[in-house]
Amino acid sequence: MRALPVISSALEGAVRELGVEQPPNPELIRARNPEYGDYSSSVAMKLARLLRQPPPQIAARLARRLELEPASAEAVGGYLNFRLRTSWLQALVRSAAADEGYGSSELGAGERLQVEFVSTNPTGPLHIGHGRGAILGDVLCRLLDFTGHRTEREYYVNDYGTQAQKFGASLLARLRGEEPPEGGYTGEYVIELAQAARRDLPGVEARPEPEAVAALAEYGAARMVERFRATLGRIGVRYDRWFSERSLWERGTAPAAIERLRQRGYLKQAEGAVWFAPGEEEAGEEVEDRVIFRRDGSHTYLASDIGYLVDRFLERGYRRVIEVWGADHHGYVPRMKAVARALGIDPERLVVILIQMVTLKEGRMSKRQGRFVSLDELVDRLGVDALRYFYLLRSPEAPMEIDPALATAQRFDNPVYYAQYAHARLFNVERTAVETHPGLPADADVSLLQLPWELALAREISFWPDTVEQAARLLEPHRLPYYVHQLAEAVHAFYNAGNEDPALRVVVPDPALTRARLELCRAARNTLRLALGLMGVAAPERM
RNA sequence: GCGCCUGUAGCUCAACGGAUAGAGCGCAUGCCUGCGGAGCAUGAGGCAGCAGGUUCGACUCCUGCCAGGCGCACCA
Structure with a gap:
C-alpha cells in the first residue's frame, strides 16, 4: 500500500x-x-x-x-x-503489520548489477576509510536487492601487479632479516607475515630471488585476503566473489581486451611503452594518454582494468556496475569512462560513487594519524551496530570525522540504541499484551486507532516505502538512519502517552482496543526490523 | 597552475528548486513504585563562507572570489 x-x-x-x-x-x-x-x-x-x-x-x-x-x-x-485519510492510515497499519517485505518493490525489474567495493590492495591492513566503503557498499546491495535488483557483491583483489611484487620482495627481505627494499612495505604486519611464511613456506628464502618473490607475493596476498575476509565478516559484510586480478591474465581476458582496443585504433607505441590513446570523442574528460605496458614490458593497473571492464560488461553482462571508490581515486573516473567508450560500452553503465575521506580526531597530543587506525580497532571500540550506524549517517560526499573518545564515551547515548530500544520496547509490549489477554482476537479492528499519536505513528510507517525507493534510486543509503530515527521517535511518543494516562496504553482492559493498538505496534516493529535490517544493524527483542 | 569534493546551530552532520532550514551530541528546565526512564516534554542557540546572477520562489542551479580536504605516474 x-x-x-x-x-x-x-x-x-x-x-x-x-x-x-x-x-x-x-x-x-x-x-x-x-x-x-x-x-x-x-x-x-x-x-x-x-x-x-x-x-x-x-x-x-x-x-x-x-x-x-x-x-x-x-x-x-x-x-x-x-x-x-484516517481510514487509509488504519488500513495501512494492518497491511504493514502483515507484510514481511513491507517496502520492498520491483523498482529494479530484475536488473542484474554488480557492486564492487573496498577492493584495497592486499598489501596492508584495512583502515577506517575502508570501513566506510565497506558499509556503504554492503547497504547499497541490501537496498538494491530489496527493490528488485539482482545484485552481486565483488571484491577485486590486486594480486598480480607491481604492488604485489613489492609486497613479496618486502616479505623476502624480512625473511632474510633485512630491511624492505626502496618503496617496499615497512609495517609491523610485514614482519609477522614473514614469520608465518617461514612456517608455511619452509626454505622459500633460499630459492632464486624472482621465484621466491613470486611465491611470497602470492602467499602474502592470500593471507591478507584472509584477514580482510575476517575483518569484513566481523562487521557483517560478505561478498559473492573475491575476484583475482591474476585470473584476468591467466584466462587471457586482459590481453584479449587490450587487443580489442588495438583493433579499434586506441593503442599507440611511444617511448618504448604501449599507451591507451583514446580519440577526442572517447576521451571525454580524460586529458592524457596512459601507459598500459611499461618500457620493461610489465603491465600497469590500467591494463588489468581494461580486462576487468570487458569481463564484467561484455562477458558476465551486468547491466550496471557500481564502484565505490575513495575520493583520492576520483582522477580515474574519466579514465575508466574513456576506456568504456573505447570498448563500445556505454559509460553510463559504469557508476562510480566517491566517498570522501575519513579522519580521526584525536587529542591535541597526538598527530592526526587517522588513516592508520585499523578497522579492527574501531570495531573493538564502537561495536558493530554503532559502527555501521555512524558510517551510514553521512552522505558519501561529506568528509567524515570520527572522534573516538566521544564515540566511546557516548556508547550509551548512541543514536543506534534509540532505535533499537524502540524495537525492544515494542516487543516487550507485545509480550505483556499476550500475558494480560490470553485470548486476544485474531483480527484487529483498526478503526479504533484514532488518537493523534497513533495516527502520527501510522503516517511515519507509511513513509517507509518512499524512503526505500528514494534511497535506492539515488543510491543513497544514508537516508535510512534518518528515517529510522524519525520512526523511533514516533514510537516513543506513542508509547509515552501511556505513561501519562494508563487508559492510553497498548495493554488496556478492553481486548478489542488492546488488539488494535497491538496491530500498530506490530506494524511499527515490522518496519523498524526491516529498516534496521537493511542497515545491517541488529533489531533486538530485549536489551 | 589544473581538476574533484566540502563550507548549514558550540561540535558532528541532514534536507527530489518550494511555505517558518532540521536531527544527534552538548547546554537549560520539567516528568521516575513505569505496557522496562537506554525514554518523554519544553527552551536557548542560524546574516546557510563572501559577492553577484538565473527564477514567481535558491541552502539547493550558474559565475567569480575566500577557506579546508583530495588528486594531477611507466603506484594502485
Whole structure:
C-alpha cells in the first residue's frame, strides 16, 4: 500500500485534464510542516505562466478534480496539499503489520548489477576509510536487492601487479632479516607475515630471488585476503566473489581486451611503452594518454582494468556496475569512462560513487594519524551496530570525522540504541499484551486507532516505502538512519502517552482496543526490523 | 597552475528548486513504585563562507572570489 504513486499519477492526470500536453513533473514532496498535510505539490505555480492564470486558481481547479482514496487534496494559496485519510492510515497499519517485505518493490525489474567495493590492495591492513566503503557498499546491495535488483557483491583483489611484487620482495627481505627494499612495505604486519611464511613456506628464502618473490607475493596476498575476509565478516559484510586480478591474465581476458582496443585504433607505441590513446570523442574528460605496458614490458593497473571492464560488461553482462571508490581515486573516473567508450560500452553503465575521506580526531597530543587506525580497532571500540550506524549517517560526499573518545564515551547515548530500544520496547509490549489477554482476537479492528499519536505513528510507517525507493534510486543509503530515527521517535511518543494516562496504553482492559493498538505496534516493529535490517544493524527483542 | 569534493546551530552532520532550514551530541528546565526512564516534554542557540546572477520562489542551479580536504605516474 502506497499513497505517493497514487497521488502522483492522479495529479498528473488532473493536470492533463486542464489541457496541458506535457505536464511538468508533479514533484510531490513530503510536507515539511504538518499544517500543510503530508504531501504537497507546487505544480500550480509552474503552470501559472503556461495557463495564464494565477496559481491559487489553478491549484483550486486541480483540487476539485482530485477525489482520492489515500488522501484529501486542498488548495492553499498556490500550493496543493494532500492529507492522508484516517481510514487509509488504519488500513495501512494492518497491511504493514502483515507484510514481511513491507517496502520492498520491483523498482529494479530484475536488473542484474554488480557492486564492487573496498577492493584495497592486499598489501596492508584495512583502515577506517575502508570501513566506510565497506558499509556503504554492503547497504547499497541490501537496498538494491530489496527493490528488485539482482545484485552481486565483488571484491577485486590486486594480486598480480607491481604492488604485489613489492609486497613479496618486502616479505623476502624480512625473511632474510633485512630491511624492505626502496618503496617496499615497512609495517609491523610485514614482519609477522614473514614469520608465518617461514612456517608455511619452509626454505622459500633460499630459492632464486624472482621465484621466491613470486611465491611470497602470492602467499602474502592470500593471507591478507584472509584477514580482510575476517575483518569484513566481523562487521557483517560478505561478498559473492573475491575476484583475482591474476585470473584476468591467466584466462587471457586482459590481453584479449587490450587487443580489442588495438583493433579499434586506441593503442599507440611511444617511448618504448604501449599507451591507451583514446580519440577526442572517447576521451571525454580524460586529458592524457596512459601507459598500459611499461618500457620493461610489465603491465600497469590500467591494463588489468581494461580486462576487468570487458569481463564484467561484455562477458558476465551486468547491466550496471557500481564502484565505490575513495575520493583520492576520483582522477580515474574519466579514465575508466574513456576506456568504456573505447570498448563500445556505454559509460553510463559504469557508476562510480566517491566517498570522501575519513579522519580521526584525536587529542591535541597526538598527530592526526587517522588513516592508520585499523578497522579492527574501531570495531573493538564502537561495536558493530554503532559502527555501521555512524558510517551510514553521512552522505558519501561529506568528509567524515570520527572522534573516538566521544564515540566511546557516548556508547550509551548512541543514536543506534534509540532505535533499537524502540524495537525492544515494542516487543516487550507485545509480550505483556499476550500475558494480560490470553485470548486476544485474531483480527484487529483498526478503526479504533484514532488518537493523534497513533495516527502520527501510522503516517511515519507509511513513509517507509518512499524512503526505500528514494534511497535506492539515488543510491543513497544514508537516508535510512534518518528515517529510522524519525520512526523511533514516533514510537516513543506513542508509547509515552501511556505513561501519562494508563487508559492510553497498548495493554488496556478492553481486548478489542488492546488488539488494535497491538496491530500498530506490530506494524511499527515490522518496519523498524526491516529498516534496521537493511542497515545491517541488529533489531533486538530485549536489551 | 589544473581538476574533484566540502563550507548549514558550540561540535558532528541532514534536507527530489518550494511555505517558518532540521536531527544527534552538548547546554537549560520539567516528568521516575513505569505496557522496562537506554525514554518523554519544553527552551536557548542560524546574516546557510563572501559577492553577484538565473527564477514567481535558491541552502539547493550558474559565475567569480575566500577557506579546508583530495588528486594531477611507466603506484594502485
